[in-house]
Amino acid sequence: xxxxxxxxxxxxxxxxxxxxxxxxxxxxxxxxxxxxxxxxxxxxxxxxxxxxxxxxxxxxxxxxxxxxxxxxxxxxxxxxxxxxxxxxxxxxxxxxxxxxxxxxxxxxxxxxxxxxxxxxxxxxxxxxxxxxxxxxxxxxxxxxxxxxxxxxxxxxxxxxxxxxxxxxxxxxxxxxxxxxxxxxxxxxxxxxxxxxxxxxxxxxxxxxxxxxxxxxxxxxxxxxxxxxxxxxxxxxxxxxxxxxxxxxxxxxxxxxxxxxxxxxxxxxxxxxxxxxxxxxx
Amino acid sequence: xxxxxxxxxxxxxxxxxxxxxxxxxxxxxxxxxxxxxxxxxxxxxxxxxxxxxxxxxxxxxxxxxxxxxxxxxxxxxxxxxxxxxxxxxxxxxxxxxxxxxxxxxxxxxxxxxxxxxxxxxxxxxxxxxxxxxxxxxxxxxxxxxxxxxxxxxxxxxxxxxxxxxxxxxxxxxxxxxxxxxxxxxxxxxxxxxxxxxxxxxxxxxxxxxxxxxxxxxxxxxxxxxxxxxxxxxxxxxxxxxxxxxxxxxxxxxxxxxxxxxxxxxxxx
Numbered sequence: 030x031x032x033x034x035x036x037x038x039x040x041x042x043x044x045x046x047x048x049x050x051x052x053x054x055x056x057x058x059x060x061x062x063x064x065x066x067x068x069x070x071x072x073x074x075x076x077x078x079x080x081x082x083x084x085x086x087x088x089x090x091x092x093x094x095x096x097x098x099x100x101x102x103x104x105x106x107x108x109x110x111x112x113x114x115x116x117x118x119x120x121x122x123x124x125x126x127x128x129x130x131x132x133x134x135x136x137x138x139x140x141x142x143x144x145x146x147x148x149x150x151x152x153x154x155x156x157x158x159x160x161x162x163x164x165x166x167x168x169x170x171x172x173x174x175x176x177x178x179x180x181x182x183x184x185x186x187x188x189x190x191x192x193x194x195x196x197x198x199x200x201x202x203x204x205x206x207x208x209x210x211x212x213x214x215x216x217x218x219x220x221x222x223x224x225x226x227x228x229x230x231x232x233x234x235x236x237x238x239x240x241x242x243x244x245x246x247x248x249x250x251x252x253x254x255x256x257x258x259x260x261x262x263x264x265x266x267x268x269x270x271x272x273x274x275x276x277x278x279x280x281x282x283x284x285x286x287x288x289x290x291x292x293x294x295x296x297x298x299x300x301x302x303x304x305x306x307x308x309x310x
Numbered sequence: 311x312x313x314x315x316x317x318x319x320x321x322x323x324x325x326x327x328x329x330x331x332x333x334x335x336x337x338x339x340x341x342x343x344x345x346x347x348x349x350x351x352x353x354x355x356x357x358x359x360x361x362x363x364x365x366x367x368x369x370x371x372x373x374x375x376x377x378x379x380x381x382x383x384x385x386x387x388x389x390x391x392x393x394x395x396x397x398x399x400x401x402x403x404x405x406x407x408x409x410x411x412x413x414x415x416x417x418x419x420x421x422x423x424x425x426x427x428x429x430x431x432x433x434x435x436x437x438x439x440x441x442x443x444x445x446x447x448x449x450x451x452x453x454x455x456x457x458x459x460x461x462x463x464x465x466x467x468x469x470x471x472x473x474x475x476x477x478x479x480x481x482x483x484x485x486x487x488x489x490x491x492x493x494x495x496x497x498x499x500x501x502x503x504x505x506x507x508x509x510x511x512x513x514x515x516x517x518x519x520x521x522x523x524x525x526x527x528x529x530x531x532x533x534x535x536x537x538x539x540x541x542x543x544x545x546x547x548x549x550x551x552x553x554x555x556x557x558x559x560x561x562x563x564x565x566x567x568x569x570x571x572x573x574x575x576x577x578x
Contacts, residue, residue, distance in 0.1 A: 155452065
């Protein structure tokens, strides 16, 4: 089994290396009134790596994503995103940083009064990009998620799976350095879930971005660790025996506000920890 | 059900905790209200959103503002006619309606009507965006919701309530005129001439300053309750109700202080 919540020496290493890392959590704690949700968690997401976050409902997985963007402030500890300490930044400065990170929310969080086009183009319109350029990039992003035909539709006219795909298009349109996925397959049927995971793998392998993925479905993360995108067939393929995916995949498991596992697939499936074995069985 | 069982279901809150929450809310509201103005001097400015909100708030509220002030003007003329006829002074109805509508009833009624329609609308719209994570998504996309959503609503409400009040005042006078001419048999020219000549600068100034304050209250209160929504769809409903109640009460209370303040300033 790999590291449980990191000891002091490991934290020191994290501090030295954090410029290389996309996201670093250092002893982060958060409580809501008397309920301690996170109790001093530490982990790092190195550049060019994907990490899947697991934990039972209410274990603070989604909060970790929001904290990485400074949407929620921790009670203590430090969070470094793209080398910046988001816990010390003013909201005004955070807006600039957030433009470099894409996020897909649990329920998509599309703007229901805007069309698919305006949802996907939201960031570009805020940046004052020309109409022609917006049109081209929106089409490109929607083509990537295979939803070009929905460009003039409203979110209420889309199915749950389509909304997630539009949310992915919105997140990737500026080609951010990292992507955060909050339960992208939650509440979807197995076929649609596989489509979403395939898109995440496609995004990872085409653009080589780092990502932090919160999910309840182990099979999604296992699929990410064992499959890669084949541009020729436009579908994901299992990695041949002995091979590895180009963007390394690690797993992090939370239990009662603490990190109880942070390591690779091999470490996860060979762990002796009873709780983890039961969790992944 | 026993009294003990009933009481055990009630969550009691300590007075200090209650006071702390109220002070925190007041602080949050003050910050939002101040930032909504400060954002006018910072980039980016969302002119298109402001125009869109002016259309929704201003033109959307026009019929109900005009109708409510028209009939209030008519009722004011009717009521004052009853009293004034005892003294044989029905000719001053125009003056009475004019002063009442322009200084007080026009701005307050327009404010209350716009509060009822738009504070609730803002609270429910922003509240729904909170519970569906759209506000978080907006922040995550690098856009300040206060700049994008609050400031345009505040500017639009202040500007449009100003013009709605002017139109409302005219409709109030018209309502009085209709009653004076048709029911009381007064000469319309006399009514309008009285109504017009009785107004002095301080009356008009007071009547046009109030909607600026009321518009600011309507928008900031609506946005504040919307953005502090908690607890899903039930929370949205609660925010909507609270926003309307708070905005209306504030308008009525603040009206007294603004009136007194302007009287001191204008020396009237």
